[in-house]
Amino acid sequence: MKILELKNVHKIYNSTEVKVHAVNNVTLDFMEAEFAAIVGPSGSGKTTLLNLIGGLDMPTSGEIIINGTDLSKLKPSQLIDFRLHNIGFVFQSYNLIPVLTAKENVEFIMAMQKWSRQAREERTFELLKAVGLEERINSRPSKLSGGQQQRVAVARALASKPKFILADEPTANLDSKAAAILLEIMEKLNHEEKITFIFSTHDPRVVKMAHRVITLEDGRVVSDDVREA
Amino acid sequence: MIRSIAWKNIWRNKKRSLVVITAVTLGIIAGVLLVGIMQGWVEQRMHDAVYNEVSHVQIHNKGYIDNEEIDLTVQDIDLIEKELNSIPGITAWVKRTKVIAMASTPWANSGVVIYGINPDAEKRVTEIHKRIVTAGGSYPDSQKSGEILISDKTAEILKLKQYNVTDKVIETLREEGVPSAIISKLDSLRNVRFRSPVDFTEELHKRLNSKELDKYGMLIMDKALDYRIRNKIQVTLADSSGTPVQGTFRVCGIFKTNNTGFDQVSVFVNSEELSGILSTNKPLIHEIAILLDNIEDADAVKEKLAAVNGNNAVQTWKELAPDAALMNDYMVLYYFIFIGIIMLALAFGIINTMLMAILERTRELGMLMAIGMNRKRVFSMIMLETIFLTSVGAVVGMAAGWAITSILGKTGIHFSGWGEGFEAMGYSARVFPVITPDFFVFVTVMVIATAIIASLWPARKALKLNPVEALRTD
Incomplete structure (x- = not known):
């Protein structure tokens, strides 16, 4: 089932002197439960493409359709609400709320979606168990390692049962052991929860595990390889 | 959850938050004390005005108000007495003769207003009998003749x-x-x-x-x-025909209120004796002073008494002591001015702290907006954070202010250096600060309003963040 479509998407940044074509005529489809990596050299447009898919930035032209909804048709307030209910984010620097515990960080999105307390607690425990942090539910981010924080971030991204998760270089700040654990968890969740994962990455370990690898160069898709799962 | 995050956020940088909390605490303590002192003075002036000087309601002949002639007495006394005895809510009332005279001793003389009173009845309406100074003799005795009660100030003027x-x-x-x-x-x-x-x-x-x-x-x-108790004072006054008449009294006691202006001119003698000097069959009634159970009833009682005879002027304490009434009526305005100035000064500190907090959390705010925290929630979080930060200081400040005011309300604050100046205006040199629950409600509203206003700029700054750019911030 198709959950995300990009049709002739362009993103041009107009600086005072030069126009930067960050994303150039990208057309892509993503299906349910894909585990896809967007790769390419620095400045190739990976993060910009991820921002466009996540509705954090709007394309200069072209259409981005998520589950039948054209993002360009949404008002800013609707777009925020749309992100809350449809897209999960994992950031390179974890970006957890430092004053909240692991449990509260995961619960936070569900609280904004107005889940009942009981449903929130059940889902939180289930997710923190899935990322192997059921023993650390009451720890604040400052008491967790980088790898553990990123696992909480993954649990938070999954909490609201989004259509897909966008992960911007999720392993960039992790050592190899922590990165391997995180990737294993994400692959397992992708399989069990049937949620699409889209990574932007330089990390060859992520590329190796991905079922689909999209390569960008100067904002264009130069290859789109689908592998056997 | 937003409430919980907002509360936890204020303790992220404890030192910075404690500086603001301390500033708010000290500001509120200062406000509570200032208003407490002001309220104490207002209540003291109100009490003195009512219980020493004018009571709640007074009746005079209309002409007497403008021209204090001896023959301008209260009209239809019998009807008024009947009405006074039938109106509920009247604690007590007294009839007085009130004439202008010259008081003399061998060393000095002074213009005075002689109040011809029934000393025992007067005790039910005024508190002058409680204001006799130490070693200042005693309040007039109804059974004794030739006694005069003068003030400390009059004693000073008459060299007594x-x-x-x-x-x-x-x-x-x-x-x-x-x-x-x-x-x-x-x-x-x-x-x-x-x-x-x-x-x-x-x-x-x-x-x-x-x-x-x-x-x-x-x-x-x-x-x-x-x-010089028992010293003689000669009083000279004009009878109803305008002929000067004289009488001699012995000083029985010295009183002192907080109002030098009142003290300087007021002397009290037995009305029967004054009647004798004026050669009238019975005491002339120039003034009826009425004390009520409830000060709020003054206007209603005035209305009923005014209907008895149109030639009489019935006035409430507000008309008779307009300075006290004005202070009382404008107390809320004073609250607003004092606390408003304090909160305005504090608002700048609060805004500065919140702007710094927003600046430090740019990436986190970007992340929150990216994952779906809408503008209303971001605004609420920052506003609540500001309210919590301000409220902590306000609660501590109100508690400390209340405690200090309660202690000072018992011991009083003595402005001895400015005593004469205060007493010339009717205010005691020793003030007992008073704080009412209304004031704390007012402060709470002002604190919340200040916090909301102070949160607008930081919140606007946060709302203007672009999530993509904010997420790139280090």
Whole structure:
């Protein structure tokens, strides 16, 4: 089932002197439960493409359709609400709320979606168990390692049962052991929860595990390889 | 969840938050004390105005208000008495003769207003009988004749207040622990009579240094003070035909209220005796003073009494003591001005702290907006954070302010240096701060309003963040 479509998407940044074509005529489809990596050299447009898919930035032209909804048709307030209910984010620097515990960080999105307390607690425990942090539910981010924080971030991204998760270089700040654990968890969740994962990455370990690898160069898709799962 | 995050956020940078909380606490304490002192003065002035000077309602002949002629007496006394006895909520009422006279002693004279009263009945309406000064004799006795009650100020003017360092005074000072060195310096003043506090103070200044005066000056003045009780005062007034008549009274007592203006002109004698001097069959009634159970009933009682006879003027305490009424009516405005200025100054500190907090959390705010926290929630979080930050200081400040005010409300604050100035305006030099629950409700509303206003700029700054750019911030 198709959950995300990009049709002739362009993103041009107009600086005072030069126009930067960050994303150039990208057309892509993503299906349910894909585990896809967007790769390419620095400045190739990976993060910009991820921002466009996540509705954090709007394309200069072209259409981005998520589950039948054209993002360009949404008002800013609707777009925020749309992100809350449809897209999960994992950031390179974890970006957890430092004053909240692991449990509260995961619960936070569900609280904004107005889940009942009981449903929130059940889902939180289930997710923190899935990322192997059921023993650390009451720890604040400052008491967790980088790898553990990123696992909480993954649990938070999954909490609201989004259509897909966008992960911007999720392993960039992790050592190899922590990165391997995180990737294993994400692959397992992708399989069990049937949620699409889209990574932007330089990390060859992520590329190796991905079922689909999209390569960008100067904002264009130069290859789109689908592998056997 | 937003509430929980907002509360936890204020403790992220404890030092910075504590600086703001301390500033708010000190500001609120200052506000509570200022307003407490102001309220204390207003209540004292209100109390004195009602219980020493004008009561709740007064009746005069309409003409007497403009021209205090002796024959302008209250009309239809019998009907008024009947009405007064039928109106519920009246605590007590008295009839008074009130005439302008000249009071003289062999050493001085002064214009006064003589109140012809029934001393026993008067006790039910005024508190003058409770204002007799130490060593100042006693309140007039209804059974005794020829007595006059004058004030400390009148005694001073008529030279009936003197300072005399007698052997007994020296003995008392010794008992009070005044050192012999100082007592020996007073030897040259022994048994010398001073009829003015200024003259006596000057002599003390010549003999004692400023340190000795600070420590013992008040005590020496107190002990050396001697009122010439039983001294005669001659009063001269005009009877109803305009002929000057005279009477002689002996000083039975000295009173002192917080209003020098009232004290300076008011003397009290038995109305029957005054009637005798004026050669009238019975006391002339120029004034009826009425005390009510509830001050709020003054207007209603006025309306009923005014209907009895159109030639009488019925006035409430607000008309009779407009200064006290004005202060009372404008108290809320004073609250607003005092607390408003304090909160305005604090608002800048709060805004600065919140702007710094927003700047430090740019990436986190970007992340929150990226994952779906809408503008309303971001605004609420920052607003709540500001309210919590301000409220913590406000609660501590109100509690501390209340505690300090409660203690000072019992001990009082003595503005001794400015005593004469305050008393000239009717305010006591010793104020007992008072804080009402209304004030705390007012402060709470002001604090929340300030916090909301102070949160607008930081919140706007946060709302203007672009999540993509904010997420790139280090």
